[in-house]
Amino acid sequence: MKESYFPQEIEKKWQKVWEDTGAFKTPDISDKPKYFALSMFPYPSGKLHMGHVRNYTITDVIARFKKAQGFNVLHPMGWDSFGLPAENAAMKHGVDPEKWTVENIAYMTKQLKKLGLSYDWNREVTTCKPDYYKWTQWLFLQLYKKGLVYKKEAAVNWCSECATVLANEQVIDGKCWRCDHEVEKKYLSQWFVKITDYAEVLLEDLDKLEGWGDNVKTMQANWIGKSHGAIFKFPVVDAPNGEKIEVPVYTTRPDTVHGITYLVVAPEYKDIEKLTTPENKACVEEYRANARKMTEIERLSTDRVKTGVPLGTHCINPFNGEKFPLWTADYALVEYGTGAVMAVPTHDTRDFAFAKKYNLPLKVVIKPEGKDLNTAEMQEAYTEAGILTNSNEFDGMKNEEAKKAITEKAVKEGFGEFKTQYRLRDWLISRQRYWGAPIPVVYCEKCGIQPVPEDQLPVLLPKDVDFSVVGKSPITTSKTFMETTCPCCGGKAKRETDTMDTFICSSWYYLRYSDPKNDKLPFAKDKVNHWLPVDQYVGGIEHAILHLLYSRFFTKALRDIGLLDFDEPFKNLLTQGMVLKDGSKMSKSKGNTVDPDEIFENYGADTARLFILSDSPPARDFDWSDAGVEGCYKFLNRVWRLVAGNAENISLEKALNFKHNGSLKKENDDLVRVVHMAIKDITNDISNDFQFNTVISKYRELTNAIYDWCGKKSQFDDEDKEVLSFAIISLLKLMSPVAVHLTEEAWHDLGGTTSIHEEPWCEWDENLAKASSITLIVQVNGKLKDKIEADEGLSQDELKELALNSPKVKELTAGKTIVKTIVVPKKLVNIVVK
RNA sequence: GCCCUGGUGGCGGAAUCGGUAGACGCGUCGGACUUAAAAUCCGAUUGGGCGAAUAACUCAGUGCCAGUUCAAGUCUGGCCCAGGGCACCA
Structure with missing residues (x-):
């Protein structure tokens, strides 16, 4: 054995031996129990950073430990390799995104091998390869068939820097998650995945995830945002063309319904024109145009002064016959609830601020027990619990009970219903970019939208594209891609040019590891059921909502389609902390990175x-x-x-x-x-x-x-x-x-x-895993005064005797009364004296 | 505003059940080896008091204030601070 440690020499040597002998290959069939250890796969940005090193080392140690403990361990690695940076490199330096990506993967693979990670490289998964994205497209078609994918025209988040739309989850504080550019609203026809169909079960099943931290679970619960309330319908009494219209609102405070003094609809509300009088039209139009121009940041800022304009029309409150005006204001969100809000300024802070600004009336309907509220003196809305007042037959009722009673009345009389509402929106998956999996549909002049038949997959990315175009997806410059024939009628058709959000690719990659070479299916059912769920998943907290929520949705949807039999993909989740340098996050711009x-x-x-x-x-x-x-x-x-x-x-x-x-x-x-x-x-x-x-x-x-x-x-x-x-x-x-x-x-x-x-893991003998004698702690009045080496087998009385005989104790207890002696076997004696 | 984490020496952090606070390391200081340096090894390292500098002794000490207990970093109540998440979601 060499006298000195030469890591570079021995590391190279053993890495080669392990590779040559296939030391880390995982057989599918084994008499050992399975264990699936997984790190979140990286985007091949070019080089590993310390966050990767931390992530993969943690998982590697877990994998090796479990293997030594007798598990058949699956520990694979792959590449989340579609995405914008490759395309940006293409635009800036004229490199083919595929070449750029492949080279980055090669370099990073070398680095991973240098770290000595025990991956089964035979199971490597690369999302930008046709043999993978064929199955991403295939899964899209299964979701489509199941009615979980649809196309609709909607106000969507647009990042002009990335020249594409974004999902709600990808907008962080009104900015793009990737480039930090401000997000705008655009009206476009886009593909959505119906994740909202799974809102309830995604929320409920969080309880099953005992191996997840509370922080991630509450973040997901907040994101899904379940609330209980009611829908009330308010008839409009003076619609300009005499039409009979009702405005439905969603509220979590049906108990305050008698206190409505006005009603607000979002500027984008679909019936807003029918609700506007000719006199108010110009003003309303201007307000709406302004609202449209605003960025997400401006609009969402909570400290902004609330604005709005009256529509000129009025509703009747069916509970008390009161008439109140309709307004439009951008604090009402078209995407949430019904897009309209009943305003009760006395019991809602936002309504209060708005009413004060525009001098709208206040009416108290909830008061604190044993106290009265005076609208003239109110400085803020009263939002606490209380007793109903000014509410006809509900007067005197506690407000929590009134929520139910009032909604029941509305149900009985036909102008309302109980309603559970979620904050979660459908997942927008279209991207106006090249380097992603093409959405496998065609548009036929005669037959409309037609999915590409499964036997024609994959829809390959074209090679003849011009990356220098501005304002549209490079894919649209291809001469070979767009024109195609309709699978239905054989006539002329155009391909969909949008590609899929890369979060689709990463929502199922962990399933593919169970059967990475399958060319008949994304994975065989028996294999996926054998290896999944992932026993230990390790990755950054930044995916608490995005990737982890999407993956949970995918698993549930694929279970319902019949492709697998479990309902949560990741049994245990470890969210590792960041790697800092001098107290702040390592970043190129700060120049505090370590290579x-x-x-x-x-x-x-x-x-x-x-x-x-x-x-x-x-x-x-x-x-x-x-x-x-x-x-x-x-x-x-x-x-x-x-x-x-x-x-x-x-x-x-x-x-x-x-x-x-x-x-x-x-x-x-x-x-x-x-x-x-x-x-x-x-x-x-x-x-x-x-x-x-x-x-x-x-x-x-x-x-x-x-x-x-x-x-x-x-x-x-x-x-x-x-x-x-x-x-x-x-x-x-x-x-x-x-x-x-x-x-x-x-x-x-x-x-x-x-x-x-x-080698199998070391075992210990409980009798030997402790010292041969014990150190008896001797306290007087709870304070450490002496330590005595003692035999383990001594009885409580013997221990007490030992302590009392300590010279130190004798000194301290001399002339005092011993009130009490506490003996903790094998550990401690506390003598209480006065 | 709401939710989640966390707060222990100069620093990173230990401390299954309430039972020796500060494991282990970093840094610093002192020493050994060496012509010298590096490497290595040994020792000290929470603060205050009293000593002569040591030892011994003693008091205080885990964000703050109370409480429970023979005994609190750990349990209970109230508060403060930091980090993260959500936030005009009706």
């Missing part, structure tokens, strides 16, 4: 793996420090020297057959106990929330203990050698999921002929 390649080169992958796991628990943010890397490198050197320096005294055979014979020398017994404790603690720390930071501190403790033990010996007898062998081989095995190369090299140098990564 993984440099770390591999200077210290080796084992150091990188060890460090990225060492300082923080995985779910928390991790602050990168160069000194920390250095410290980990030193530690690996220290382990190496420990093994190399004792190599001639270590026997693999003795280590593996070692049993405590019951009569070891004291210091040997102690070391064996330290090893057993380390095995127990490390195993528990990994099993319990993957606390790798404490795992690593225990590697160090064990290493320090072996060094101390060695330092006290000038020579080794047979028993010493056995114990030393056991300790060092145990250390290597415990470290093998993290320091994958070092431990493999040492294992072989010590005579191992198989791979250390094929």
Whole structure:
């Protein structure tokens, strides 16, 4: 065994051996139980960053640990390889997006291999390859057949920088999730996926996800935004052309219905023209035009002063016969509820602000118990619970009860109903871009929209496109793509030029790993049912809503289509924290990035793996420090020297057959106990929330203990050698999921002929995983006063006796009365004195 | 405004059940080895008080204020701060 640790040399060597021997291939059939460990697959942006390193190292250690524990582990990797950056590169530098993507994948693959990750590369999945996107298109058609995909004209989010539309989930604070550009509204005919059909079950099933953090679950629950309320219909009494119209509103406060003093419809409300008097028309038109021009940011800003204009018409409140005016205001959203709001200024903060501004009347209908409210004195809306007033037969009722009673009255008399409402909107999946999976439909002059027949898939991306066009999708410049024939009538037809949102591609990739080469189906049902759900999914919190919600929807939809039999894709989810440098997120613009390649080169992958796991628990943010890397490198050197320096005294055979014979020398017994404790603690720390930071501190403790033990010996007898062998081989095995190369090299140098990564996980003996004696803590009045080494088997009385005999205790209790003595077996005695 | 996390030395962070607060590491300081340096090894490292600098002793200390308890970083109530998410969703 070499005296010094040369990571670069041994890492290269073992990576090649593992690749040549197919060490990480996963058979589908095995008598072992399955375990599916998965990292969120990356976009091939060009190079790995430290966030990737952290993510993949965490999953890799989990995969290796589970394998050692006897599972048949599936641990695959792939590429989320459709998307804008490739196309932007094409526009800027004239590179073919496919070539750009393929080259990035090649480079990043090399980096992943350098990190020593145990992937089964035979199962690699690449979403931009025709053999994958054929099945993305096929799944689109299945959703279409099931009525879960539809096309409609709607006001959609448009990012002019990306020159495409976006889904609601991709608009963050009114800006594009990718480029941060302000989002505008546009009216376009677009493809939608009916995720709202699954709103209830997506919400309900969050309860089943015991292996998910509450933060992600509440974020999804908020996004789905379920609320209970009622729909009330208000007849218009003075519609300009005498038409009989009703305006339905959704409210969560039916209890306040007697306090309506006006009603607001969204500027985009479909019947708004019918509700506007000729005198008000000009004004309303102007207001609507203004609203349309506003960006999402302007419109959504909550501190903006509310504006609106009256329509000139009025409704009657069927509950009390009161007449109130109709307004339009942009605080009413056309996409939510019915697009109209009943305004009760006294009990809603927004309505209150609006009414104050436009001098609309106030009417109190809820009052706090035992108190009255005076509209003239109100400074803000009263939104708390209370008792009904000014509400006819409902007066005196508690408002929570009134919600039900009032809605029941509306149901009975035919002007309302109970209603459950969701905030979630349908998923807009059309993208006016080239580098995505083409939506497989054609437009026939005679037959209209026609899906492409399944046997004609994939609809391939054309190669003859001009990326320099502005304002339209490059795909439309192809001379070969657009013109086609109708699958129905054989006549002339045009292809759909929109491609799919890449989140579609990533909503099912984890399923494909179960059967990545299938050319008859996206995956065989038995295989997908065998491997899924994913046992442990690891990735960034930024996908808490986007990818994770879409994937849950896909799984449920595909289950209902009959392609699989489970209803949640990811059993356990670990959202890892960010990698920071000097307290802020690593980013190119801040110039505080650390290049993984440099770390591999200077210290080796084992150091990188060890460090990225060492300082923080995985779910928390991790602050990168160069000194920390250095410290980990030193530690690996220290382990190496420990093994190399004792190599001639270590026997693999003795280590593996070692049993405590019951009569070891004291210091040997102690070391064996330290090893057993380390095995127990490390195993528990990994099993319990993957606390790798404490795992690593225990590697160090064990290493320090072996060094101390060695330092006290000038020579080794047979028993010493056995114990030393056991300790060092145990250390290597415990470290093998993290320091994958070092431990493999040492294992072989010590005579191992198989791979250390094929070894079963260490086991501990409960009787040995504790110290041979106990340290009795002696307290007087709850304060630590003495520590006494004691035999474990002592009875409570004996422990008490021991404590009372402590000179220290005698001194402190002299002349005082002992009120009480508390004895905690094997641990502590507390003497209470006065 | 609502929801979720978190708050422990100079720093990252430990501490299954309420039972030795500060594991392990980083940094800093001191020492050994060396002609010297690097590497390595050993020791100290929460603050205050009293000592002569050591030891011993002692008081305080886990964001703040109360409470429960023989005993609170841990449990209960109230508050403060930081990070993240949602937010004109009626």
